[in-house]
Amino acid sequence: MTGEALGFYCLSAVLVGSALAVVLTKNLFHAVLWLALALTGTAGIFLLLDAEFLAAVQLLLYAGGIVTVVVFAIVVTERLVGERISQTSRHIASGAAVSIVLAGLVVKAIMAGPLTSIRTPMTGDVTALIGETVLTRFVLPFELLALVMLAGLMGAIYFARPED
Amino acid sequence: MGLQAYLTLAAIVFCIGLFGVITRRNTISILLGIELMLNSVNINLVAFSRFSGDVTGMVFAVFTICITVTEAALGLAIVILLFRVRRTVTADQLDLLKG
Amino acid sequence: MTGDGMFALAALLLHALGFLVVALVVPLRRLGRPAAYFSILCAVGSLASALIAWQRHIGGTASRLVWAWLPADGQTLTSVGVLADAESTIMLTLVALVACLVQVYSLGYLSDEPPAALGRYYAYQSLFAFSMMGLVLAPNFVQLFICWELVGLCSYLLIGFYYQKPEAARAAVKAFWITKAGDVGLLIGIVLLWHQSGTFDLLEMQGLVESGALPLAGLSLITFCIYLGAVGKSAQFPLHVWLPDAMEGPTPVSALIHAATMVTAGVYLLFRTEWLFALTPDVLALVAWVGAGTALLAAILACAQDDIKRVLAYSTVSQLGYMMTAIGAGFATAGFFHLLTHGVFKALLFLGAGAIIHAVHSNNLPDMGGLARRMPQTAIIFLIGTLSLAGIPLFGGFLSKEEILGAVWAGGMTGPFVILLVVAFLTAFYMFRVVFLAFFATPAAHDTHPHDPPMAMALPLWILAVLSFGIGLYFTVAGPALPFGPAEAAAHGPAWLMPVAVGSAVGGILLAWLTYQRRIIDAGALAAAFGPLRTAAQKRFWIDDVFEAAYGVVLLGFSRAIGWFDRYLIDGVLNVVSAWTLTSGDDLRTMQTGRVQDYVYGVAVGLMILLLWVQLA
Numbered sequence: 001m002t003g004e005a006l007g008f009y010c011l012s013a014v015l016v017g018s019a020l021a022v023v024l025t026k027n028l029f030h031a032v033l034w035l036a037l038a039l040t041g042t043a044g045i046f047l048l049l050d051a052e053f054l055a056a057v058q059l060l061l062y063a064g065g066i067v068t069v070v071v072f073a074i075v076v077t078e079r080l081v082g083e084r085i086s087q088t089s090r091h092i093a094s095g096a097a098v099s100i101v102l103a104g105l106v107v108k109a110i111m112a113g114p115l116t117s118i119r120t121p122m123t124g125d126v127t128a129l130i131g132e133t134v135l136t137r138f139v140l141p142f143e144l145l146a147l148v149m150l151a152g153l154m155g156a157i158y159f160a161r162p163e164d
Numbered sequence: 165m166g167l168q169a170y171l172t173l174a175a176i177v178f179c180i181g182l183f184g185v186i187t188r189r190n191t192i193s194i195l196l197g198i199e200l201m202l203n204s205v206n207i208n209l210v211a212f213s214r215f216s217g218d219v220t221g222m223v224f225a226v227f228t229i230c231i232t233v234t235e236a237a238l239g240l241a242i243v244i245l246l247f248r249v250r251r252t253v254t255a256d257q258l259d260l261l262k263g
Numbered sequence: 264m265t266g267d268g269m270f271a272l273a274a275l276l277l278h279a280l281g282f283l284v285v286a287l288v289v290p291l292r293r294l295g296r297p298a299a300y301f302s303i304l305c306a307v308g309s310l311a312s313a314l315i316a317w318q319r320h321i322g323g324t325a326s327r328l329v330w331a332w333l334p335a336d337g338q339t340l341t342s343v344g345v346l347a348d349a350e351s352t353i354m355l356t357l358v359a360l361v362a363c364l365v366q367v368y369s370l371g372y373l374s375d376e377p378p379a380a381l382g383r384y385y386a387y388q389s390l391f392a393f394s395m396m397g398l399v400l401a402p403n404f405v406q407l408f409i410c411w412e413l414v415g416l417c418s419y420l421l422i423g424f425y426y427q428k429p430e431a432a433r434a435a436v437k438a439f440w441i442t443k444a445g446d447v448g449l450l451i452g453i454v455l456l457w458h459q460s461g462t463f464d465l466l467e468m469q470g471l472v473e474s475g476a477l478p479l480a481g482l483s484l485i486t487f488c489i490y491l492g493a494v495g496k497s498a499q500f501p502l503h504v505w506l507p508d509a510m511e512g513p514t515p516v517s518a519l520i521h522a523a524t525m526v527t528a529g530v531y532l533l534f535r536t537e538w539l540f541a542l543t544p545d546v547l548a549l550v551a552w553v554g555a556g557t558a559l560l561a562a563i564l565a566c567a568q569d570d571i572k573r574v575l576a577y578s579t580v581s582q583l584g585y586m587m588t589a590i591g592a593g594f595a596t597a598g599f600f601h602l603l604t605h606g607v608f609k610a611l612l613f614l615g616a617g618a619i620i621h622a623v624h625s626n627n628l629p630d631m632g633g634l635a636r637r638m639p640q641t642a643i644i645f646l647i648g649t650l651s652l653a654g655i656p657l658f659g660g661f662l663s664k665e666e667i668l669g670a671v672w673a674g675g676m677t678g679p680f681v682i683l684l685v686v687a688f689l690t691a692f693y694m695f696r697v698v699f700l701a702f703f704a705t706p707a708a709h710d711t712h713p714h715d716p717p718m719a720m721a722l723p724l725w726i727l728a729v730l731s732f733g734i735g736l737y738f739t740v741a742g743p744a745l746p747f748g749p750a751e752a753a754a755h756g757p758a759w760l761m762p763v764a765v766g767s768a769v770g771g772i773l774l775a776w777l778t779y780q781r782r783i784i785d786a787g788a789l790a791a792a793f794g795p796l797r798t799a800a801q802k803r804f805w806i807d808d809v810f811e812a813a814y815g816v817v818l819l820g821f822s823r824a825i826g827w828f829d830r831y832l833i834d835g836v837l838n839v840v841s842a843w844t845l846t847s848g849d850d851l852r853t854m855q856t857g858r859v860q861d862y863v864y865g866v867a868v869g870l871m872i873l874l875l876w877v878q879l880a
Contacts (some may be wrong), residue, residue, distance in 0.1 A: 008165045012173050019177050019200050023184030028192060035196050038177075042203050049170070049214040054225055058206075061229050066199060066236045073192060073240040077247055088189045091864070095186040098867050103179035105874040110171045112878075117166025120217025129219045130226065138223055145230055152234035156241035186864045194860065258858065 007048055015041035026088075028074055036067045050119075053127035170211035177204035189254050191243045195236065202232045268328035270316035271347035274309045274359055275396045281305030282389035285382060292386060295378025299370055302385040306363040306392065313359035317352040324348070327466065329402050341463045346402035350599065354399045354531060357606045361523035362392035364723035368614050369515040371719035372621055384424060388519070391417035395524040399531065403463040404453045411449065411492070411528060415442050418525045422512040431511035438505040441810075445495015445502055445529075452488030456539075459485065465535065472538050479542060486539060486546045489532070497529025497583045500557040504807050506580055507564075510572040510626075514617030517572060521579040522610035530586045530602050537595035551591025551671070555679035555686075558584030562689035566696070570626045571616050574697050578652065579609060581686060588683060589667040592674025601663035604734060608651035608659055611727035615645040618716040618724065619701060628700045635702035640715045642702045644728045649698050651731045653691035653768045659734040661765075668764055684767050691771025699779040 018041060021034040039062040046055040089095075122129075134142050177200060184197025206225045213221025246258065281302045285291060291298050320326070329344030347355075366388055373381055394413035401407035416439075423435030453463070460468050460477055471477045493499070498506040506526065510517055520526060533540060533550070540547055558581045565577035582605050589598035618641045623631055635642040651658035654665070664687065671680045715721065 005165050008169060015173065016176055016180070019180040022196055022200060023180055023188070023193075028190060031193060031196055035199060038200065039203060042207060045170070045173070045207055046210055048165075049210050051210050051214065051222055051225075054206075054210060054222055054229075057226060057229055061233050062199075062203070065233055069236055069240055070192065070196070073243060076244060077192070089187040090189060092187050095183050095864065098186070098864070098871060099179040099183040102182070102867060102871050102874070103176055105871065105878065106175040106179070107172050108878060109874065110168055110175065113168075115167045115171070116215055117168070119215055122214075122217055122219075126219065126222070130222050133219050133223050134226065137220075138227075141227065145227055149230060149234045152238045156237045159238075159241035159245040182863075182867055186860055186867065188860075 004048060007044070011041050011044040011048065014038075015045065029071070032067055032070050032074065035070070036063050039063045039067070050122065050126060053130055167211055167215045170207060174204040174207040174211070177201075177207070191246065191254070191258075192240070195239045195243070198239075199232065199236065202228060202235075268316075268326040268345050268347045270312045270319065271326075271345045271352060271355060271400055272328055274312035274316060274355055275345060275393065275400060277305045277309040277312065278362070278389050278393035278396060281309075282386055282393055285389060286386040292382030293379050295376070295381035296370075298382040299366070299385045302389050303363070303366045303370070305389065306359070306366045309392070309396075310356075310359040310363045313352065313356045316347055317356045320347055320349050320352045325466075327402060333405075341403050341405040343406050344402050345400040346465060347400060350534070351399050353603065354527075354599075355396055357603055358392060358395050358399060358523045361519060361606060361610045362388070362395075364610065364726060365515045365519045365614070368518075368617070368720050368723040369513070371717045372515055372617055373513060374717075380424075384421075384513075387417055387420045387424070391421065391519065391524055395528065398528055401465070403465055404456065405463045407532070408450060408453055411496070411532075412446065414525055414528055415439060415446065415496070418442075418509070418520055421516040421520070422509045424512050424516065428511065434505075434508035434511040438509050441502050441505040442495040445492045448488040448490075448495075449492025449532075452485050452490075452492065455481070455485045455488065469538055472542065477542070482539075483543045483546055486536075486543045487549070489536065489539075490546060490550060493529030493532050493587075494553070495529070496532075497526050497587065498557075498580045499529070499553055499584065499587060500560060501806055501809075503557060503561065503580045504810060507573050507576040510570070510576055514572065514613060514620055517576070518610045518613035518617065521576070521613060522606040526579060526583055527602055527606060530583060530590070530598060533587070533590045534595045534599045534602070537590065540590070541593065547591045547593060548676075549591070551588045551674070551676055551679050554584040554587025554589075554591055555682040556584070557581070558588065558686045559682050559689075560584075562686045562693065565693040566689060568693075569628050571619065571628055571631075571697060571701065572613075572626055574628075574693060575609070575612055575616055578612075578690065578694065579605075581690060582609070582652070585664070585667050585683060585686070588676075588679050589670045592671045592676050592679070594667075594670030594674060597663070597666040597670040601660075601667050604651070604659040604663040604731070607727055607734065608648045608731040611644065611724065611731055612648040612652065614720070614724050614727065615641055615648055618720055619645075621716060621720070622714060628697065631701040632704040633702070638715045640721060641724070644724045645702070646698060647728045647732055649694045651735065652694055653772065654687055654764060655768060656765060657732070657735050659731040661735055662738050665761060665764060669760055672760065684763065687764055688767040688771040691768040692775045693771075695772045695775035696779055699775060703780055 015038055018034045018038040022031050022038060025031045025034060039058060043055040043058040043063070046052075046058055181197045181200030181202075181204065184200060185194050188194050188197060206228055209221045209225040209228065211221075213219060213225070246252075250258065252258075281304075285298045285302055291301070325346065325348035327344065327346050329342040329346075331339040332343045333340040366385065369384065369388070373384060376384070391414065394410045394417055398407055398410035398414060401410060419435050419439040422438050423432050425431040426435070456468075457463055459481065460471055462468055462471070468477070495502045506521075509520060512520075540550070561577045561580035561584060565574050565581065568574045568577060582601070586598035586601050586605070589595070589601065618638070619631065619634065620626055622638060622641075623634070625631070647658070651660040654661045668680065668683060668687075671683060716724070
């Protein structure tokens with residue numbers, strides 16, 4: 001077993017386990033922490049895929065940004081509610097069945113597909129390549145994305161404005 | 165490890181996220197499920213990109229991450245607003261779409 | 264010469280003008296009397312035109328004035344216009360005369376009507392006369408049928424003139440339906456005939472018949488169908504039941520229907536197409552026998568009626584039977600002649616009866632009596648009409664009746680001849696029964712003081728009285744050559760015919776005199792002698808009951824079955840389907856929980872099914 005395979009299995013175990021914990025744990029706060037772990041695991045997967053830049057972005061934005069925001073939201077709402085928000089679920093059996101069957105079907109499709117297992121070698125610095133591509137070929141989507149983020153953030157501020 | 169392994173992992177994480185979205189009652193928890201699903205999509209994008217040797221997939225992953233962050237911020241703002249208006253964060257009681 | 268046709272056309276169109284103006288100019292119609300004056304003006308003009316047209320065609324020349332209509336395959340399927348010849352113009356004159364006199368008379372008779380109703384009445388009257396003239400002058404079967412239906416419609420409207428009265432409304436519907444039953448036959452006959460001959464035109468078809476080009480196969484069915492139409496319109500057995508009920512209309516309307524417009528249409532149709540019927544002797548024999556039977560039946564029924572109008576109505580049915588018998592015997596001219604004289608004296612009788620009713624305010628004979636002293640003019644007039652109907656020499660009806668009896672004898676139909684002789688006896692009897700009961704018997708207790716009718720009513724009566732007497736006198740003095748029609752072999756019966764006919768009429772008068780005037784023969788005993796017959800007559804021979812039963816059991820039963828089927832099966836199925844739709848919609852609605860999660864769930868399930876389908880297929 002190569003080091004890559006070992007890393008993949010370990011990271012997969014962490015990722016799947018923490019993801020399950022996210023959707024199953026009762027404590028909302030814990031769930032967020034499990035999510036942080038899952039996101040970090042994903043960053044590890046990215047590393048395995050030679051995407052160091054993305055791994056960094058993942059850690060910074062997701063694990064750092066999103067988790068912070070969510071924790072913030074939890075704290076705010078809990079303060080507004082005045083009690084601990086407990087986590088309950090519904091339709092667990094049927095939801096699980098649908099999810100499992102769906103996963104099985106998708107995996108079956110993946111296994112049936114003619115997919116390569118050979119990595120095409122990538123020349124040069126991947127991060128530099130990403131940066132170049134973003135600012136040349138995808139410059140228009142990139143700018144649009146900036147607009148979307150701006151609009152989204154303004155919307156978020158508008159929603160969260162103090163009540164008149 | 166081949167492409168199939170990564171895709172399988174992504175599919176499993178996606179379905180776990182879907183399970184969360186379907187079953188959770190708390191709005192914030194639903195958002196967490198959505199994050200998981202988006203995350204698995206990112207794994208797919210990066211894996212395809214890596215195995216095909218084309219950097220485009222990674223660029224899209226960057227885009228997705230950005231949009232996800234925006235979505236998370238916006239979603240949480242909506243949750244807070246919802247709470248203000250309806251005094252609840254339980255998705256069961258948010259059924260204004262009912263016909 | 265087309266110029267001659269113009270007068271006939273003018274006579275026709277003047278009534279159309281009268282109708283259109285009165286019907287469409289609503290303010291005029293609402294005014295009542297001015298509308299009536301306008302309509303009468305048109306009627307007088309029409310009468311004048313008709314008289315001129317008659318004079319122009321008296322020699323036997325025919326003029327045809329048609330316009331193409333209904334283009335089909337490069338040629339015209341049929342045309343509209345007028346076919347004016349000796350027969351149609353004299354009929355036209357009769358219609359114009361009666362229509363005109365009836366309109367004048369109505370001015371007095373309906374003077375108590377509200378103005379709007381009066382306007383409506385005159386609109387119908389003009390349309391009625393127009394329709395009948397269109398029928399009389401029709402150059403082809405299509406125009407004839409259209410006018411035929413219009414006549415039916417107008418009679419429906421006029422019989423139901425007092426539409427607030429349930430009996431009148433019912434009688435109108437009855438007349439409409441029963442004549443319609445015959446009209447279906449007529450329509451089928453016309454279409455079949457067209458199929459056989461390829462033309463609707465009367466003259467063309469006559470040419471075909473005379474050259475022998477018309478195939479004879481199946482012609483009996485065609486003539487029978489056409490005859491069915493005449494049975495309905497001319498009230499032959501068994502479709503005669505509508506005519507007595509038609510008495511619910513105003514009396515002038517009855518005069519119009521009975522004398523000139525409605526019921527004569529059937530006889531006129533047969534007379535007009537006699538060359539066609541001549542090809543089918545079987546049907547002609549049927550016409551004769553049914554005619555004679557109808558004549559007898561109606562005569563018996565007339566003896567048992569107490570309503571003066573009903574007596575007259577049955578006498579019309581009876582006389583129509585006479586005409587039909589003559590046509591069936593092969594002497595259509597004789598029937599047509601009787602049609603003309605009958606038109607005059609029956610109009611006279613009805614208008615006279617109208618005068619009586621107007622004065623007494625009752626239709627019932629027992630309510631009258633002794634009127635001869637109070638209404639001398641009316642008595643004289645009515646007596647002239649009665650003598651004419653009874654067939655007493657020097658009066659109009661005598662000649663034509665004589666003609667018919669001779670024709671039937673000459674046609675070799677002994678059975679119908681005997682029946683007609685009996686009918687002549689009965690006719691005289693029941694008519695004089697009316698005369699004696701109404702004018703001479705001991706007066707009933709009157710609240711009112713009957714008097715002779717006003718000028719507007721008296722004038723038409725006198726004109727008609729002079730005519731019915733004058734026609735008889737003229738022909739008796741000037742000789743019996745008929746002033747119209749192809750010079751048919753004049754149907755002179757044997758020498759003993761006239762005495763026998765007159766004898767039976769006088770016998771009838773004598774019996775009536777003895778029974779109702781001298782009271783030598785007790786009316787009750789007479790009735791008892793004919794007990795079963797009288798009972799049957801009072802029940803109208805159960806013919807109405809048969810129709811009613813047929814209607815009640817067959818038609819209503821069928822309708823009820825259909826109604827049940829519709830209400831419970833078809834509606835039931837629809838109700839079940841709609842209920843299902845509603846409940847399933849309600850059930851489906853619960854799927855829309857309004858929770859976004861459930862929709863995501865649905866998407867997931869859908870995706871699952873899609874994947875399953877893709878992978879398993």
